[in-house]
Amino acid sequence: MRNSLSEAGKNFRYQNVSFDFHLILEDRKTVAVSVLPSQAAVVKAPLEASDERIDEFLRRKFRWVLKQKRYFAQFKVQPEKRYVSGETFRYRGRSHKLLIRKNGDEHVSLQHGTLTVFTSLPTRPSHNRKLLDAWYWEKAHRVFSERLRVCFSMFGYDKMPGLMIRQMTRRWGSYSQKTNRVILNQELIKAATRQIDYVIIHELCHVTHKQHSRAFYDLLASRLSHWQQLKTELEVGLLG
Numbered sequence: 462m463r464n465s466l467s468e469a470g471k472n473f474r475y476q477n478v479s480f481d482f483h484l485i486l487e488d489r490k491t492v493a494v495s496v497l498p499s500q501a502a503v504v505k506a507p508l509e510a511s512d513e514r515i516d517e518f519l520r521r522k523f524r525w526v527l528k529q530k531r532y533f534a535q536f537k538v539q540p541e542k543r544y545v546s547g548e549t550f551r552y553r554g555r556s557h558k559l560l561i562r563k564n565g566d567e568h569v570s571l572q573h574g575t576l577t578v579f580t581s582l583p584t585r586p587s588h589n590r591k592l593l594d595a596w597y598w599e600k601a602h603r604v605f606s607e608r609l610r611v612c613f614s615m616f617g618y619d620k621m622p623g624l625m626i627r628q629m630t631r632r633w634g635s636y637s638q639k640t641n642r643v644i645l646n647q648e649l650i651k652a653a654t655r656q657i658d659y660v661i662i663h664e665l666c667h668v669t670h671k672q673h674s675r676a677f678y679d680l681l682a683s684r685l686s687h688w689q690q691l692k693t694e695l696e697v698g699l700l701g
Contacts, residue, residue, distance in 0.1 A: 473519045492518040495631050496529035544586040550576055554653025561589055569596035601626050601650040612661040615684050634660045636667035652695055659691035
């Protein structure tokens with residue numbers, strides 16, 4: 462039995478508003494929409510959802526969709542990395558120049574503001590990217606584990622959630638009440654510590670409040686009064 466169906470190139474029109482969206486039909490009960498940093502809109506709906514139901518949902522949400530599109534439109538389009546010497550890569554809130562050096566002992570080193578990839582295949586960007594991604598992954602596990610412990614101490618919870626790190630395209634993090642795990646976007650390792658903490662604290666608030674309710678934001682503000690500033694810093698730093 463098919464449990465999901467993806468359709469690209471759908472279009473929504475209402476009054477003087479028109480935008481394209483990607484539709485994903487899956488085993489779920491509600492309709493939801495998200496806007497990616499690329500400004501692409503993604504709609505998720507139940508398998509049996511009719512076009513009329515989806516259209517009605519978007520009529521209620523189109524102002525929010527346009528607001529999100531305008532928000533992401535202010536950021537620069539980041540050129541695709543080629544993984545060659547001279548490019549700039551971020552780590553822990555700072556930008557570092559990339560240096561590719563030929564070396565049989567493959568590893569990555571960060572010293573004096575230079576991120577050096579020692580590689581046996583210096584002219585093969587895909588190989589250099591693999592080495593750098595592995596370095597980011599290892600750093601993410603170490604740093605995120607440490608920051609989770611620090612942020613957890615701000616709450617009165619009995620059991621610290623587990624940690625999962627994933628490549629995510631739509632969010633910085635999430636929390637699974639079913640497994641009691643905080644899930645973080647690997648890209649966060651490029652952000653400053655205070656911004657990493659913001660995302661972790663945000664997700665820890667979901668331990669108590671599943672939805673983004675008033676009570677959720679009251680709890681978030683009580684633990685991090687300037688969370689809105691950190692949210693903007695994070696998005697401007699990694700998207701802008």
